[in-house]
Amino acid sequence: MNSRSWVSIAAPIAMGLVFLAAWHAIVAINQIPSYILPGPLLVLETLLRDWNPLFHSLLITLRVTGSALLLAVLLGSLLSVLFVQSRLLEAALLPYAVILQVTPLVAIAPLIIIWVDDPFDALVICATVASIFPVIANTTVGLRSVDTGLVDLFRLYGASRTQVLVRLRIPSAAPYFFAGLRVATALALIGAVVAEFVAGTGGTRSGLAYQILQAGLQLKIPRLFAALLLITVTGIALFLVVSWLSRLALHRWHESELPQEK
Amino acid sequence: MTSPDTPPAAIDIRGASKTYPNGVRALEPIALTVRQGEFVTIVGPSGCGKSTLLRLIAGLSPSTAGSIVLSEGFSPPRLAYVFQSPTLMPWASVQANVRLPLDLAGMPRSDADEKTRHALELVGLQEFARSFPRELSGGMQMRVSIARALATEPRLLLMDEPFGALDEITRNRLDREFSELSARENLTVLFVTHSIYEAVFLSSRVLVMSPRPGRVHAEVNIDAPRPRRDSFRGTVKFATHSAQLSEMLGAVMSEAE
Numbered sequence: 001m002n003s004r005s006w007v008s009i010a011a012p013i014a015m016g017l018v019f020l021a022a023w024h025a026i027v028a029i030n031q032i033p034s035y036i037l038p039g040p041l042l043v044l045e046t047l048l049r050d051w052n053p054l055f056h057s058l059l060i061t062l063r064v065t066g067s068a069l070l071l072a073v074l075l076g077s078l079l080s081v082l083f084v085q086s087r088l089l090e091a092a093l094l095p096y097a098v099i100l101q102v103t104p105l106v107a108i109a110p111l112i113i114i115w116v117d118d119p120f121d122a123l124v125i126c127a128t129v130a131s132i133f134p135v136i137a138n139t140t141v142g143l144r145s146v147d148t149g150l151v152d153l154f155r156l157y158g159a160s161r162t163q164v165l166v167r168l169r170i171p172s173a174a175p176y177f178f179a180g181l182r183v184a185t186a187l188a189l190i191g192a193v194v195a196e197f198v199a200g201t202g203g204t205r206s207g208l209a210y211q212i213l214q215a216g217l218q219l220k221i222p223r224l225f226a227a228l229l230l231i232t233v234t235g236i237a238l239f240l241v242v243s244w245l246s247r248l249a250l251h252r253w254h255e256s257e258l259p260q261e262k
Numbered sequence: 263m264t265s266p267d268t269p270p271a272a273i274d275i276r277g278a279s280k281t282y283p284n285g286v287r288a289l290e291p292i293a294l295t296v297r298q299g300e301f302v303t304i305v306g307p308s309g310c311g312k313s314t315l316l317r318l319i320a321g322l323s324p325s326t327a328g329s330i331v332l333s334e335g336f337s338p339p340r341l342a343y344v345f346q347s348p349t350l351m352p353w354a355s356v357q358a359n360v361r362l363p364l365d366l367a368g369m370p371r372s373d374a375d376e377k378t379r380h381a382l383e384l385v386g387l388q389e390f391a392r393s394f395p396r397e398l399s400g401g402m403q404m405r406v407s408i409a410r411a412l413a414t415e416p417r418l419l420l421m422d423e424p425f426g427a428l429d430e431i432t433r434n435r436l437d438r439e440f441s442e443l444s445a446r447e448n449l450t451v452l453f454v455t456h457s458i459y460e461a462v463f464l465s466s467r468v469l470v471m472s473p474r475p476g477r478v479h480a481e482v483n484i485d486a487p488r489p490r491r492d493s494f495r496g497t498v499k500f501a502t503h504s505a506q507l508s509e510m511l512g513a514v515m516s517e518a519e
C-alpha cells in the first residue's frame with residue numbers, strides 16, 4: 001500500500017477520534033444530562049446493551065433499502081433501454097419520472113402507505129421512488145454516449161439492433177450507470193428511513209427509523225443516538241460496497257477507476 | 263475495354279457525388295475504377311472529400327447521385343475499413359476487439375478464435391491478445407485495428423489515414439510491414455494519406471484530389487514491384503515521384519486558396 005492510500009485512511013480516522021474526544025470532553029465538563037446529549041461512551045454502551053432489538057431493526061431497514069435498490073436498478077435500466085430505443089416513449093414517460101423526482105417523498109409516502117396493504121411493500125415502493133431517477137438519468141445518457149466511430153464499425157459489419165445494444169451501448173453506459181448507482185444507493189437508504197418515519201408507529205415491522213421515533217418519545221436519547229449511529233454506518237457500508245462493485249467492473253478500462261500510479 | 267492483362271475491377275465508381283444535408287458539396291461526380299490487387303492511394307488537402315469517398319464506398323453514407331459498384335466478393339464482410347483512429351472498444355481485450363466482426367456475423371467461437379489468432383499473428387501482436395487497448399501504444403492500437411480488419415479475410419481494404427497520428431519512425435515501420443502484408447495476402451487497397459512519401463512508398467497508383475468541391479485532379483502510376491523494402495526510399499524513382507506529387511499537390515493547394 002502506498003503512502004497516499006495510508007493518508008486517505010488515517011486522516012479520516014484521526015479526524016473522527018478528535019471529534020469523539022471533543023464530544024466526550026464537552027459532555028463531561030459541562031455535565032450535560034444524557035437525555036439531552038449522551039457522551040460517546042454511553043452511546044456505545046447502549047448500542048451493546050440493546051444490540052438485539054437494534055440489530056433486528058437494522059436488518060429490516062437493510063432489507064427495505066436493498067429491495068428498493070434492486071427494483072430501482074432493474075426498473076430504471078429497463079426504462080433507459082426503452083427510452084434509447086424509442087424517442088416517443090422517452091418523450092411520453094420522462095416528464096413523469098421528473099415529476100416523481102421533484103415531488104418530495106414525504107408528500108407521496110402517506111398515500112403509498114395508505115394504498116399498499118403490506119407495510120413492507122409500501123416502504124420498498126417509497127424507497128424505490130426516491131432512488132430510481134439517478135439510475136434512469138445516468139443510464140440513458142450512458143446508452144446514448146457511444147463513440148460514433150464504433151457505431152460506424154458495427155454498421156459496417158451488419159450488426160443488428162440487439163447486437164448494438166448488448167455489445168456497444170450497454171458497455172458504454174456502464175461508467176454512467178455506476179455513477180448513478182452511487183447516488184441511488186444513498187437515496188434508497190434515505191428513502192427507506194423517511195418512509196419509516198412517515199409510517200410511524202403504525203408500521204407493523206420496526207426498522208431503525210421506528211427505533212429512533214420510539215426512543216425519542218420515551219426520551220431514551222442514548223438509544224436514539226445508537227440507532228442513528230447504525231444508520232450512518234449502514235450508509236457508509238453500502239457506499240463502500242457499490243464503490244467496490246464499480247471498481248470490479250471498470251478497473252481494467254475506464255479512466256475513473258484506473259489504479260493510481262505512484 | 264479490358265485487355266487480357268488488366269485485372270477485373272474491384273470497385274467501379276460511376277459518377278458518384280455527395281452533397282451533405284447541410285448543403286456542403288463534398289464530392290463532384292467521380293469516375294474511378296480500382297482493379298483487383300491494386301494499391302491505390304488518395305492524397306489531397308484536408309476537406310477535399312477523401313473520407314467522404316471512402317464512406318460512400320463502404321456504404322456508411324449514401325451517395326447523392328451516381329452509383330458505386332463493388333464486384334462480387336468485394337463487399338462487406340470481405341470489405342474492411344480501417345478508420346483514422348484505432349476505434350477499439352476500451353472495455354474489451356485485444357482478442358475480443360479483433361474477434362468482433364466474426365462474433366457479429368455469428369461465427370462459431372472456436373473458428374472465430376482461430377481466425378483471431380491468425381490475424382493477430384499477421385500484425386505481430388499474438389502476445390498481447392489478453393491486453394486491453396489502453397495498455398498498448400498508439401502504433402500497437404493501430405495494428406489491433408488492422409488485425410480486426412484482416413480477421414474477416416477481406417479482399418478489399420479501405421484505410422483512412424491509418425498511420426496519420428503516429429511518429430515518423432513508427433509510421434515507416436508500419437508502412438513496410440503493411441506493404442509486405444498487402445502483397446502477400448493479395449489485398450486490394452484504397453488508402454488515404456497526407457504524406458506524399460507514404461503514398462509513393464505503398465502504392466501502385468496515386469490519385470491527387472482537389473477541394474471545393476472534391477474531385478480527382480491527377481493520377482500517377484508508381485511502377486515498381488511490390489512489396490517494397492526500406493531501400494526503395496533511397497531510389498531515384500522514389501525521389502522523382504515524390505517531387506512530382508509534391509508539385510501537383512502544391513498546385514492544388516494554391517488553386518484552392
Ligand SMILES: Nc1ncnc2c1ncn2[C@@H]1O[C@H](COP(=O)(O)OP(=O)(O)O)[C@@H](O)[C@H]1O
Pocket residue numbers: 282283284286287288306307308309310311312313314315
Ligand atoms: N457529416 C457531415 N456533414 C456535413 N458536412 C460534412 C460531413 N462530413 C464531412 N463534411 C464536409 O465535407 C467536406 C469533405 O470532408 P471529408 O470527406 O472529411 O474531407 P477529408 O477527409 O478529405 O479531409 C468538408 O468540407 C467537410 O466539412
Ligand SMILES: [Mg+2]
Pocket residue numbers: 312313314422
Ligand atoms: Mg478525412
